[in-house]
Amino acid sequence: MKLIITDDYKALSVASAKMVADTINQKQTTVLGLATGSTPVGLYQELISLYINKQVDFSHVTTFNLDEYVGLSPGHPQSYHKFMYDNFFNHVNISQENIHIPKGDNPELEEECAQYEEKIESVGQIDIQVLGIGENGHIGFNEPGSDPNGCTSLVKLSESTVEANARFFGDKELVPRLAISMGLKTILDSSKHVLLLASGEKKAGALYQMVYGEVSEDVPATFLQHHRNVTVIADKDAAKKLPKSDLIAGL
Ligand code: GLP
Numbered sequence: 001m002k003l004i005i006t007d008d009y010k011a012l013s014v015a016s017a018k019m020v021a022d023t024i025n026q027k028q029t030t031v032l033g034l035a036t037g038s039t040p041v042g043l044y045q046e047l048i049s050l051y052i053n054k055q056v057d058f059s060h061v062t063t064f065n066l067d068e069y070v071g072l073s074p075g076h077p078q079s080y081h082k083f084m085y086d087n088f089f090n091h092v093n094i095s096q097e098n099i100h101i102p103k104g105d106n107p108e109l110e111e112e113c114a115q116y117e118e119k120i121e122s123v124g125q126i127d128i129q130v131l132g133i134g135e136n137g138h139i140g141f142n143e144p145g146s147d148p149n150g151c152t153s154l155v156k157l158s159e160s161t162v163e164a165n166a167r168f169f170g171d172k173e174l175v176p177r178l179a180i181s182m183g184l185k186t187i188l189d190s191s192k193h194v195l196l197l198a199s200g201e202k203k204a205g206a207l208y209q210m211v212y213g214e215v216s217e218d219v220p221a222t223f224l225q226h227h228r229n230v231t232v233i234a235d236k237d238a239a240k241k242l243p244k245s246d247l248i249a250g251l
Contacts, residue, residue: 001211001230005239009199012235013042016130016197019231020047021056023128023193028060033129033187034088035066035140036080039197040130044088051092058094064120066131066140066187068104070154070178078168079104102152102180109154113180117152120182120190129191133198136160137206137219141181148223150183184223194230196221198238207234208241 006012020043024030034040050056065080074081081101089099100119106112120126131139136158138144143158157165157177166172187194198207210221211232224230234242 001225001232003211003239003242004231004233005242006233006235009042009235012197012199012233013046016040016043016195016233017046017050019195019233020128020130021050024056024058024061027127028057030061030127031123031125032061032063033066033126033131033182033191034063034084035130035132035197036083037132039132039199041087043130043197048088048091058092061094062098062123063089063094063100064123064126064182065101067179067181068102069176070104070109070180071176073105074101074103078174104176104180109180113152113154116180116182117186120152120186126191128193128195129187131187131194131196133196133203133206133210133221134161135164135202135206137209137221139184139196139221139224140187141179142184142187142220144218144220146184146217146220148184148188148217148220151186152180152182155179155181184220188223188227191227192229194224194227196224196230196232198232198234200235201237201240203234203238204240207232207238211242 006015065084068080072079102116103112133139136144141155157179162172162175166175169175209219213219213222215222215225
């Protein structure tokens, strides 16, 4: 696991965007795995700037998002569909048919999960999978207790995730309790390179556990210790608990 620590969130966003853009510039048909939440917003803004400055071209890129809330239509203000279009897809030259996000309003949820997993398998590999991390160590919506051999499936949000995400909905009661999420196995097996981003002191405990904790279902992100190619970019606040000797100084 490679750990890169930046001074602040802006530097984290710039460094992660450079890594994603370099991947695309080496392979035009890059398959990107994408995450939502507030952490990757800066990455998306930097990628949009690189696109405007003609330093990256998304026309042959394919994307797969990690997850979506169950019951929200793509147009719902808090759906991850809308988040992705508002924060990224509407601002770059990505082809609509290359964008994949689980459909949380499909009445056939099990079928939706199976088809999503098949689509990922059909592209062969995700070249670079962007991940955030939950305060409880979740990745995607794989909460503590998730099966490390799990594929894309219907998952229940933990109480702490509902509380953490309530800020987007205004009211905790409005946060959906179910989601579709790529499974831990999907993430670990399909990703050639995992790029995990962590920002802010609230993530310091989860980040420490992910890097140094015992690999356990209690902290799903610890399974990334088993992956051969993980880069973590964290800002100083998120890296607070990591021993200084292990860190690579910011880019
Ligand atoms: C949600 C998403 C995760 C994300 C996490 C952290 O639960 N499903 O993919 O990593 O939140 O979000 P934030 O970056 O806002 O802290």
